[in-house]
Amino acid sequence: MRRALFIVVLLLFAPIPMIGAETETIHLWSEEPPGAVLLWDESGNLTSINPDQPIDIHLPNGNWSLVRLIHGIPQDNPLLFNQNTNASNFLEQVIENPRSVSGHAHLDLLGPIEQAASLNATWSSTISIPNTLGHPDLPDSHLGITHQITSEFSGNASLFSEWLSNHSQIGCCAYDKIDMVGTPIVTSLVDNNSWGWEIEANLSGLADSRSTRLLWIPITGDLSDHTDLRITLPAPHEIRYSPQSEHISGLPDDFVVHRSAIDVTGNITIALGTNMAPTASWYADERQLPWLPFAQSTTIESSCSDTSIVAPQSRFILQSENTTLFDENASNVTIDPMFLNLDYSTWVNLTLECTDPQGLMTNHSQELYIDGIQPTRNLQMEYMHLDDQEPVVVDVGQQTISLPSGAVLSGSTQAGDDSAPPVDIRWTSNKTNGWIQLGIGNHAWDDMFVQGPHINGQHLTIEDRHQAKPLTVYSLELELVDAAGNYATQSWDVLVTDRTNPNPRPALSVDGNYYGELNLPIEGGPQIDVSLEESWDDIDAIEQLTWSVELNDEPLNVGQSWSEVESFTLPALPAGRHILVVNATDSSGNKGTHSMLFVVEPPMGGFLQISEVVKIGTGGPGEPGAMDITLENTGQGETIFRLCYLQDCTSEFIAVQATVDGPGNMTHRLSVTEWAVGDVTIRIEFDDNTSEEFETKLIISSEMTPLMWILLMLPPLIGFIALWRLKKQSEQEDA
Template sequence: MPPVEKKSQLLAIVIVSFLISSSSALPFNEALENKPSHPYHSDSNSSPIQGHSFLNFTGPISHNSQINATWFAEVSVQESYGTELLDNRSLGLLVQIDSILGDSDGWIDEEESNQFAALVVSARNWTDAYSGGCCSFDYSNMQVSGERQLAVVPPETGPVNRSEGHWGWTESANLSGLSDGRVLRLIDLPRVGALIEEVPIRIGLPEGWEFKFSPMSDIIYGNPGGFTVNRSEAPVAHDIRITIGENIPPTILASRFPSSSTTSMNLTSSFSASCSDSPLDSPIIQWTVLNGSKVVYEYQNPWFEISPSEIGFSHGDVLSVNATCTDFHGETSHWNDHSLIDGIDPDWSGTITANGTVATNIEIHDAVIEVPAGTELQFEINGSDESMLPVFLEMFTNISEGWRQFGMFQHMFHFTAIQGSEVNGAHISLNERHLQRSPTEISVVLLVTDDAGNSAMNEWVVRVLDSSPPTVIPRLLSNDVEIEFDEAHQDDQLTLDLSHSFDDLDNINDVIWSVWVDGTSTSSSLPELLISEANWTEAESIPLPMLSQGQHEIIVSSTDSKGNHREEVIDIVILPKRGAHISVIDASFTEGSKEGGMATLVVVVQNAGSDDAFARVCLSDICGRWTEQPFSATLESGPALRTIEFQFELSEERIENLTLQWDSAPAGTNGEIALEVKIESVEGVSDTSMMLILSMIALLATVYYLSRSGD
């Protein structure tokens, strides 16, 4: 057959098969009229494989019945791209044909081209649509019904070293399959790497059917009734399953804000809706606003806002809003809302009481309310509305961040009026806390809102008056070093420091001070007045007199410019004097000590200081042991006493170089005290004792004789 005649015949086959597929899909195309769609060709002109394919279901889809469809595919492949039909695919198609089907002469002749065309016809000689790269339906393979059309466009004759040529084929067929008894249908597209899978497949569904779901939805685009699958973009070699079903009306969800049975005439109301349908569908939302039966506003958007007064509504009118959701197939769902227009604000009344007692000087409509700090204010509010619907009560203050109370119809709002953080306090520096401050002003807002959102508002300013006395923060200094009030010692140079004290509102110089301290005199139990009605210059730092050991009280009296008074009692403990203060109370020999023999010296030593000390007795360079335990004075027990015994050989009646040595590590001091002690002879002591005994015997005998003579 001449080449021109052959090409004419091939073109006729392509045109006929395309017309067959187009006529079969005519109802579907009519359904898609005026619908935007994507191109069906391969998406990249640089791809070595170009083309498109169509799978159009041409009749109804029923339960357990025959399903009819048409298939059409057109594929064009670059000649440089090798084919899996011949070995050595990497050589490219022309070299494959010349070396395997031809004579390897570097030239593709007509015979070699026709042999390759016959090979393609054999490879595309399928009757099972799944094996042909099309599809299966409801787990069953679709079969060719009637004659299948195939036209191959083989490579042109010429040298094998060209790179711009193409080859390909066009095929079409009528397919039939069987459906099962389920509601949803399954279409499976093979993805095994065949050449036909590299071109997009366009799937057209019968009227009333739509795409429902696919795990590979990322490679599917279009609309619910007709969509394209890019199989070449599938990430895995696996069937691409698509679920289809009969179209149902879309689901609409809508709302109005604020949501209430009435709508404010002057406030903005917003309406929003969402429609859900097929993943490939984008339903249209149409809003219609009516005043009675008159359409006053239309809008096409998922949401819109209106102010009824701006579009002609008056108090008492009925606002009707209809939302219509229309899907790809023209099915609709509706949402309706009806509300009464309310153009009248709510009303309120109430009383204000302080600390639970009706305060006649506090009028409910006074803009400024003055109360002493610490006053509990109660606002009893009653709300009402013409509609007889609930009235919401809210009160806001700036007492603290987010302070807010709620009520309905009738509610008692209450709070305690206190000075805020702007007044003087221990949280700020010394200089700052001593300055003059303004009273705290609390902003109070009452908001009364009806069901429609109409509101009435009232504002007050609560001025918090000064009712708090100064705050006394005492510190105790010893030699200009701060100590605790239970750490002072006798003979310390003590100072009472009040520099950290403050008044919440007054300048510190406007505060009057008086200070007393007890225990400064043994002849009087009355406290001693250190300063009286003094200013801050005298009161900031007050030297204390010498205080005896024990418990004492310091009384600090402070009065601000408003007469607020505080009397602070400070307990102070005076411990024994610091350091070790050692003295010898007694030193004597025990009975039996005599010259020329062993003598035992008993020394009683006292520590009147609060630091521990050790002591021992020494004779020249011969010393006894240190006391086993340290000893010191305490507030509870007074000075500490220790008895030390020291044995040595007595060589003469008068003893020299006999000392008491002491050491105090905590105090960092030590020393020695000379001991002067004299011993009498033991014999002398014995004769004297004998004479005393004889004298006593003689005296007793005389008394006895005289008593007998009297008888």
């Protein structure tokens, strides 16, 4: 610490003791750290001791002294030893009245304190130092002043007093950064228990041209810094500011610098100035002055501020017309209109007086209005849903507001009060975290209300999403607050009704596996199963829904209840694209639809049909020719075949496969060596040695000659003649 600076310097030059040595030594130890102590031998030579570690050292044989320090001052009754010693008991002893430095100092600035003017001042100080501590400018100060007088002045106290008078300085201060000067009158004080000196001096300083006067108090670590310094100023001056204000106390023109509490060296800076009247104002939490509520008490805090180190005194005076309601010296007052028997809608006067320690005063006065009437409002609310053509007006007088999920609720408020300031409007709701709407005087808002997060959805398990969920109910509150703090509130329950469609979610599976690119149904293969277990409604239980199913725009009769439609099987379907539509209707009439397109692939294998045969040329029986044969394949997979007519065959072909968009079509030419008379039959031969025959509409016949036409017509002609003769013979017989 600074107070023992000269002791620390001595310890820096002290020899380091032997640690752990055991021959021809004295062992000194303690159970706990010793704190600040001094240890010296019979010649006065210091040995360093760590104050933060228990003592454990071995010292040379001889006579030793261990002294405790308090605030850097050696104490009486040292521990004297010349053999192994445990110092614990000595270190634990409580020193009731420790030896310390005492005294005081006073700097009285006489003035004038002005720009570029000489300053006159007086200085007086006294200090008393225990005789256990010597003068820091003489050797072996740790051995005490008696030892120094004996060793340095041959025991002559008068010589020491004379030396002390010549070596004692004022140690006062600097004015505007220039040391104040003066001739000190020093009186030395020496007795059996203490020593010290007294100083009296007239000082002078010179101010510079700046507007602010600065006073510097040096802190150097001298013994004088153990005493406090009182500073007095002439009227009307005061201390304005100091960075070390926590070490200054007292009045603005008569204050004390507590030098003994400062542990670092440097300068204490004090700014001086002319005393100015304090400023006066007040405030009230959660109030807009001058408006005060009639039914609530209001606490008004004074805000008296000054440029000095001491806060001004506050005085409140409340008056109604010519009657004083209270007059109090206090930093705050509470105004309770009902307790003071005030009527609402009346004005009262409040005055605050702020007085500094030098008697300068400032007051602040204001008329306060006692407001006892709640604010009023004109409120309109309505909601609009996308499915509605016109907005629906809300009856704000009802406790519950019912609106469909997804509707936008809007509110418009016009607030008023008997006092002048506009009314604060505050809407709150638990719709979302922190939902709030704020306005002043007039305010409008709108927001969409939907079901809360508790409703059914894909985030829930299948079992949970099939259970009924309650409708969402939000709270909604309107609060009006006037400037005085009077408030009016109204609250509603906002019931969100069901306007959301159910969610049918059909899932197809084939042969126990989900429908997909790797598992498509095949015509003639396993049937397609449909599962609706992934479906849900936001509010209703799954059993409350009504169902219908359509396949390729035709109703599919699988039932309407959940037990019937939860899973069902589609009828056998041809290859191609198909559309499945599932409809679900909840108890509120909301209808949800899910439409899905799926495909059925052609069957595996070759399923060939001849769709057209075109004869090439006019060749007849026995003549060569050709045919263009068009085929359709309704199957998929590789199919190898050839076309044959009698003994004529084509080379092998790979059939075009069918797809979901239709059969595979192909046309191949079959060359004929010689046409045979009669119907043309085409044979399809496959690579597995099987074959199929197809009759065509082609007929091969010979060309007709005149004789052939005569022979062709002769039988009908003979028949006609015979019939005519038979008819004529019959007529003759009748005649």
